[in-house]
Structure formats: C-alpha cells, structure tokens
Amino acid sequence: MKVTRLSGFPEYLPSERIVEQHFLDVIRETFELHGFTSLETRAVEPVERLLGKGGDADKEIYGVTRLADSGAERSSREPELGLHFDLTVPFARFVLENAGKLAFPYRRYQIQKVWRGERPQEGRYREFTQADIDVVDVGELAPHFEAEMPLVIAEVFARLPIGRMTIQVNNRKIPEGFYQGIGIGIDDVTEIQDTLRIVDKLDKIGADKVRTLLVEAGRTPEQADQCLALAEIRTEDLSFVDRVRALGVQHPTLDEGLDALAAVIRSGLEHAPGAMVADLKIARGLDYYTGTVYETQLEGHESWGSFCSGGRYDALASDGRTTYPGVGISIGVSRLLGLLLSKGLVAASRATPAAVLVAVVEEDSRAESAAVARALRARGIPCEVAPSAAKFGKQIRYADRRGIPFVWFPGAGDVEHQVKDIRSGDQVDADPQSWQPPAQDLRPSVEAVVPSP
C-alpha cells in the first residue's frame, strides 16, 4: 500500500520532536509553577454539544463512528460523536459534569490535540496542539484573575527560545461602552457586535476599507471615524486612558472597561514590564467574551496573526441554576512551532535524549558495556549501548550522526574506562560510578537560531 502524507496532520522527525517536547515541557512547568492543575479530557464530545458553540464551527467538525456501524443499514445516520475542535468546550462540559468534586476557583491547564476538518493552508492544521489555562469560579469571578492570565503567558514566552512576544490586551467593555456613547446600538443592540466584527479586520484590510464597511453597515461617517480613532490607540503604559478620554465620549460601561484594563496593564507594568500593551483594536470574534480579551504578536512575524488568545467569559458553562464565569487563554503550540521550524528559527542540539554512547569492544563483552550504561543511568545520565561491536570509528560515527556528544570506551582488567567528547576529540579516564557530563550536555538543549542575513 502506498504511504502518503496527510495534508494538515504534521508529524515531526526526532530532532524536531525534541524541540516540540521542550516547548511543551516549558509550558507545563510554567503553568504548574503558577498552581494550575492538569486536565486531560477525552477526544470526543457529543456532536450536539460541539455544534452548540463556536459559530460556524459545524463545518469543521470531524464526526466519529464505529466502522462496524457505518455500513448500509445505518448510512443515513449522522455521527453522534465528534472530535473536539478546541479545549474550551470539553473543559466547560467537564466542569458541569464534575462540579461537585472540584474545588473552586478551579485553576486548570490542558495541553492536548484538537482537530478541525478545514482546508489546510500555511500555518493551519487539521490536527494541532493547544495549551490552555483557565480559572473558573462559581457565580462570580474576581477580576484579578484577568490580570493574572497574561502574566503566566508572559512567563511562558520569556522561558521559550523565541523572539519578543507582545501580549495585546483590551477590554470588550471599552468599545461596547464607547460605541453606545456615540449612539451605536441604542435601538438595535446587534449593531455593537456588527461594528466590533468590522473593526476586528483593521490589521487585515486597513483603516480605509474598515471605514467603508462601517458606513455600508449603517454607521454615520462621524461614528466610523470615532470607532477608528478608538481602535488606533495602543500604549505600553496607562496613557491609553487619557487618549480615550480625549475623544470626548462618555458612557458608564466605557468607564468600567477603562478601569478594568488599567488594572491589568498596571499589574503587567509591575510584574512583567514590557510584556503587554493596551491595544484597543483587539476584539476577538467570539461572542462569549465579556471583559478582558488577549491576543499576541511575535515581533517580526505579525502577519502570522495571534499565537495565543483568550479572554473573560461570564457564562461559558451553566447548568441552568449555576453559572461558572471564567477567564482563559490558549497557546497555539503547533502554529508557533510550525512557523519556527519551517523558518529554521529554533533547533535542538541533538536528535536523541542520549548523552553517551557506550561502545562495545566485542559482542561477547556487551554485558560489560551494559553495566557501564546501567551505572550512568542510575545517576540520571541518558545513554545507549552501541548496536554492534563494529570498529570504534563506526561506533563514533553512530554517535555523531545522532548528535550524541560522548562515547564511552569500557575498560577491562588493567585498562581504565575512557570517555571521549567527540566534538573536541578530548579523551580522558573516567569512572562509571562518578563521571558526570557538563550540565548543558545532560539533556538535548533547544535554542533560538539567528537566521543568517
């Protein structure tokens, strides 16, 4: 049978996978340092639940049916289960299902694959990994969690071998209040969503086209200009408040939004200076966000869009009696790695965890080599034993091909054990019970690569 790649389903070779593992490890470690607990949900949800959220996501859902059930007699039946297309829908379901057993506020992280049956394009996948954090509470959620989310994410990005990532923060109440203050949505509340959706295209289509679309949608030219003036405000400090005030619009919802955003930015200035900007054009398409919203840009790769987005929601999960408001943010791990790996911006120091290859002198003495390996492993040094008792030159090439930095030559009788750093050629006597590689060689390292000009 022919072996074919499936478009949109990325798979990594060993050295690329080490890069991915490093990213996932850093993300997990940072989330755990901040006291988030891990959740892993099943891959499938009832299709009915998947269709209930996320706009026109129905076009993108993969249905799942037992092959034995998909025969003729059941062919007219729609699949009852589908693969989840994000981690928010299963998280909300999990909270409702287990509310009695969870401690609130519930801080959870979730790093899993998701699937979308869309047409693949550059940087878009049909199967990809997301890394989410959310905090949900019962009934009410304290606003300080909205300030905490981007601090966690800023720490993740600071620990990853990538360029400067800027977290753009806005509060949905700012445009919503501002729009109402200039007469949008007074008679027809859908005008607000409408306007938000058009302004959200600013980066893609530019101010002129946004102005045209706004007027076509029924806004006056003056309203359109005011909307654009608001959207163009972007400041690293608290000066956005004065700049909004200077536009002369008054509305209590606007005041609330400005106070809330100022609190988030103030916390950013204190705990993660330089990581955040107040960016008043950020809207996030999804209807369920009600407060702070987040997007991110990687410097020099702004056209790739946001690698990490989220926001505050008041009623993502509700069982009718109890509502679970929350705030969350999601890192698009596969999209970020896809960019970095395809542009050669990040690389692993080797293609295997092994720091040492223990050479085999002759096949009959393999047990002695295995004993050396056992002694090294007992002290946490990853190693493997050479696959054959070939000439040492060939065994060294085996190590070299995988980037294994050290080759160990077992001693016997009066012959001392020796270890060779195959990068420098240095070879020294060594004791399997005590020799330690330099700390930076113990595990593969993953570093940013500066592209040559």
Place this chain on the structure above:
Amino acid sequence: MKVTRLSGFPEYLPSERIVEQHFLDVIRETFELHGFTSLETRAVEPVERLLGKGGDADKEIYGVTRLADSGAERSSREPELGLHFDLTVPFARFVLENAGKLAFPYRRYQIQKVWRGERPQEGRYREFTQADIDVVDVGELAPHFEAEMPLVIAEVFARLPIGRMTIQVNNRKIPEGFYQGIGIGIDDVTEIQDTLRIVDKLDKIGADKVRTLLVEAGRTPEQADQCLALAEIRTEDLSFVDRVRALGVQHPTLDEGLDALAAVIRSGLEHAPGAMVADLKIARGLDYYTGTVYETQLEGHESWGSFCSGGRYDALASDGRTTYPGVGISIGVSRLLGLLLSKGLVAASRATPAAVLVAVVEEDSRAESAAVARALRARGIPCEVAPSAAKFGKQIRYADRRGIPFVWFPGAGDVEHQVKDIRSGDQVDADPQSWQPPAQDLRPSVEAVVPSP
C-alpha cells in the same frame, strides 16, 4: 443539554490526573535514560492501512469524516480515515514514510492515546493511553535488542509505585520447533498457529479444556499432553532448558529458540535479577511475532491479564524492497491506572502542583503577595496567590482542601514574612528570596497505598 459520561472514555479528577502524570513522567524518563527518542504520530490513518493489520480489528475501528461531508449525498461513502487502534501500525507507516531521514537502528518511544470501538468492560476502554518502545533496523536486527526490551520495562516497573510486576518471556521458536518435533504442522503448517492459539488459553480455561480442544482440533492425545507439558514449564533461571530437553523432543528450530530465550533470561539475571521468568506458555495471539515474546503479570492481580506485552517481528514494515525487522513492547498505561485507582492502590499527596499558597492580607496589597509568589517561582517553587483576601482561617482552608502544605503570610514594614506548615501547625519567619520547602514537598508525591486488611 444534559451532561453525560461516555462509557469507556475515562477522565480523571485533579488528584487522579497527578497520579497519571507521575506514571507517564516515570515512563518517559526511563525510556529517555535508555536513549529512546520520542515519536508522536497523527491520530488518524487511512482506514485501508488500519484494516490491513491486527486480525479482526476492523470491528473496532472508529471511522472519521468531516461532518460537512457526512450528509445525504455522500452517505453511502465509507470513511477514508480512522483513529489508530494501536501505536504499532502508525509507527510502521512512519518508518516507511521517513526511512531516508531516520538513523537506523531507530530507537523510538511513543506515548499516546489510541481508540477502539469495542463494547466496554471492566478494565477495557474505548480511549486509552499506551506507552511503546521499539527498535527497528534495516534488513536485519541484532538479537541483543530482544534482551534489552524487558530490561527497560523492568526499570520502569521498579520506578513506579506498584507491586511486583513479573515479565514473562518466551520465544515463539520454542513451541514452533517443539510442535514440529512431535509431528504437528508437518503436512499442514496452519496446525502450528492453531495449536498456539489453543494453548494460549491455558490460564483462562485450564489444562483439561485445552487438552480437549487440542484433540478436537486433530492433535493426538499424546501430542496434546506434550504440548501441555511444554506450556507448564516456568522457571526464573536457565533450568527451563533442561526441563524442555527432558521431554525428549528434537528440532533445530527448538534449539534456536532455547538458545535465544536463554540469552534473554541470562541478561535478565545479570542486569535485573528477579524481574523476568521464562514462561513457555506465553504465545501472544498476533501472527507477526517471530521470536521473543513478552507478557507481564502484576502480583496479586494475575486475573487482570497482561499490562505490558510485545515481541520480535521480522517484517512489520516493508516497502517491498526493504524490510524493517524490529522488537517492541507496549505498556497499557490506562489499564494499569484503571486497576490501581479503582482499587485505591495508589494516591497523590495533593490535588495541585502548588506547594505554597501565598495569603492576601487585603485586596489592595495583592501585588505584594504576587511579588512573594514571583520570588518563590523564580526558584522553582510552585505556588498560587489566594483567590480572595478572606479571613486567614478561610485562606488556610482553601490550601487544606487542595492539600497545599504551606501557607505564606506576607510581611510588610517591620512585620516579617512567615510561612506555616498547615499539617503540623508550625509557623516560622521566612525570606521569599531564600526559603525552600523540604524536597519531598516541592512536587506532589505519588505513593502506593497498602490496602487495609
């Protein structure tokens, strides 16, 4: 919409998930110590490829179709993609697809979910996690890898908080040669597979029924007795060789098998004493095993069957010109966890990664608490800041409910910082820049629980 559990799709609460994470971390760490590189394959394969392997697995495959494509006009069409039901089929496909980019012998580990659409029963899941290691080479595979696999697995089990796990090892050439030596399969080679399949039921149905089935299948009563005599041999040392010889059967394939199994058991006695037994009834149903085969039993839970199985295969992957022989073994992580968690045999020390809860004196001083948390995290101490400036008693209860061992009370001005061990009640002055929790409290620990009599 009603929230319902899906039978066969396990999901864990925070403290259970910490147990699962610990198991997965230990498995990964041990695999990496042995120089296995990580592979993660896509969740889907062409249905055609899935159907090509694994016997009657077709009944168990979940087909995957875009929901948008599953409407009326395409309803007669079978799904082209399916979720993988093991990690071996995707691994074999990955090797063929990337042979030119991989370094052989290729040592890979793979820890992923797999899906089977079977009727759920105790300990069986529709979605579950497996952890596999395999070594494949081009054309030929050195026999020492067959001895290496169970050593890696023995080390995994020794590091996990579980009871004694015994690795049962056999070599398919032993029964195959033995059977031929007593006249089975001389005219009709399928008699050998047939006999193996019946003998494989020994643990389930007992010797008497196996004898009956063998005779019904056309073996003579004498042949049946000899088959059972072979299957009953189980030794921790090399004495199995003499016991087989004592049965008086001669065949060159039998000799090969005995030599090969002796090499594996000898390596086990040297590098992992007590971990392995030669158990000549182990056959493994799957046709593609050609040499060493492995199963495992957890002491006291033998009726749960094997938690870890595998073997040597000569031609799992082949592109027609080149054949990739290999040897592999797979840990059924979800089945093992399902047993341990449902019987209460393992538990985590807490339900969150956080070692410290930093209390908040009043909402206006939250930034000071956050600064303490930042200082602790900078030194790798997982912590969270209290969700509200409630009375300290309530904040302590918040920590207690999650098992967080320490609560930090931020100092201010002349007041020193203090940290309280809420288990002992001890409260001492502490400096956020230098205080360190005891090593055993830094991360949640996962320990075996001895059931009360």
